[in-house]
Amino acid sequence: MTPINTLLPGILDSGITGNLLVNNYLSITTATVTSGGQTTITFNSIPQTYTNLEIRMIGQNQFSSGSAAGWSSMRVGNGSIDSTSGHYAWHNVYGDGTTVGAGGNGSDSSMGFARFQFNATPNSTFGSTVMTILDYTNTTKAKTMKYIGGYSAISSGQSLSGDGVWTQTSAIDTITFFNGYGFQPYTQFALYGVK
Amino acid sequence: MGVNITSTSAPTYVPISTQTLLSSASTINFNSIPGTYTDLVLVINTKKTSGGAANPILTFNSGSSGSGVRIYSYGSATGTSIDTSNLYVGDYSTTFSQAIVHIQNYANSTTYKPIILRGSIIDSSVVINAASYNSTSPITQMSLGANATAYDIGSTFNLYGILAA
Numbered sequence: 255m256t257p258i259n260t261l262l263p264g265i266l267d268s269g270i271t272g273n274l275l276v277n278n279y280l281s282i283t284t285a286t287v288t289s290g291g292q293t294t295i296t297f298n299s300i301p302q303t304y305t306n307l308e309i310r311m312i313g314q315n316q317f318s319s320g321s322a323a324g325w326s327s328m329r330v331g332n333g334s335i336d337s338t339s340g341h342y343a344w345h346n347v348y349g350d351g352t353t354v355g356a357g358g359n360g361s362d363s364s365m366g367f368a369r370f371q372f373n374a375t376p377n378s379t380f381g382s383t384v385m386t387i388l389d390y391t392n393t394t395k396a397k398t399m400k401y402i403g404g405y406s407a408i409s410s411g412q413s414l415s416g417d418g419v420w421t422q423t424s425a426i427d428t429i430t431f432f433n434g435y436g437f438q439p440y441t442q443f444a445l446y447g448v449k
Numbered sequence: 450m451g452v453n454i455t456s457t458s459a460p461t462y463v464p465i466s467t468q469t470l471l472s473s474a475s476t477i478n479f480n481s482i483p484g485t486y487t488d489l490v491l492v493i494n495t496k497k498t499s500g501g502a503a504n505p506i507l508t509f510n511s512g513s514s515g516s517g518v519r520i521y522s523y524g525s526a527t528g529t530s531i532d533t534s535n536l537y538v539g540d541y542s543t544t545f546s547q548a549i550v551h552i553q554n555y556a557n558s559t560t561y562k563p564i565i566l567r568g569s570i571i572d573s574s575v576v577i578n579a580a581s582y583n584s585t586s587p588i589t590q591m592s593l594g595a596n597a598t599a600y601d602i603g604s605t606f607n608l609y610g611i612l613a614a
Binding site for chain 2: 407415442
């Protein structure tokens, strides 16, 4: 039987106070967008001293006529970002108030992970994603990520849950998130380590 | 934007409030929430005193609720809905049911507050709700209404603060 204090805080097990109280959940760094149009957010030199990573994101995309929300993607790597075709696979299930659907790609050069709302001015609706990257320092197995996220713009929006895999066995020490439309100010990606 | 990491912050994910019901209650209040964290996480494990499944409603600052987009399954059926004026926190029934609610950037006074949650009745349903408190006012108070019934004895409501570096 698994001891209860070894379970993962965050998405999987935020309710275990005993585990949290012994300081096993630590903030590593935070990236905040200060000017609109920035298309990438990258974490480099990620410490290898945790078991899992959690990334808590709020985001908004620059307005694009004719679109409701932008799809954001991510890549990871060891020493440098891996953009090799076929090194990623991902899948999600979503709902938008009308349709329940699913998306994904079994062989990709990146992993889709979030829908953030478009807005012309960065003071209203933001999207949210909470992601866990499991066993990121392990050197014998592929790396898996899981998340919940979405956005609500009162009369429209989307909720989704998904996962992805980086098929390589190298430890992850760099992560980049990108969106072709650009992130609006106040977009914030906060990186945490879970022991 | 590239962030090279050189150090980490002090420990975070701190309990702010824990409540366990010794008698039934129709509303749970979290008052005077400190504005010193980046995110809040509300973890609830509840059951209701009687009746079928219902959706608790979260309201803010002694006033309005929020909006949300839900995707859910009940048994073998799936569905999705838009809620323009109520932020529903999962489902609960007469068996214990759970939800974890992430309330992000709650203390800022510039943007609306994005909220993401996952809830379930263990043997019958699961729901994800991407929601928003559509106000630029910082969140200093929250209430979780039982919605047409009451929370039963033993229900727990734990609120945590997460501080980003």
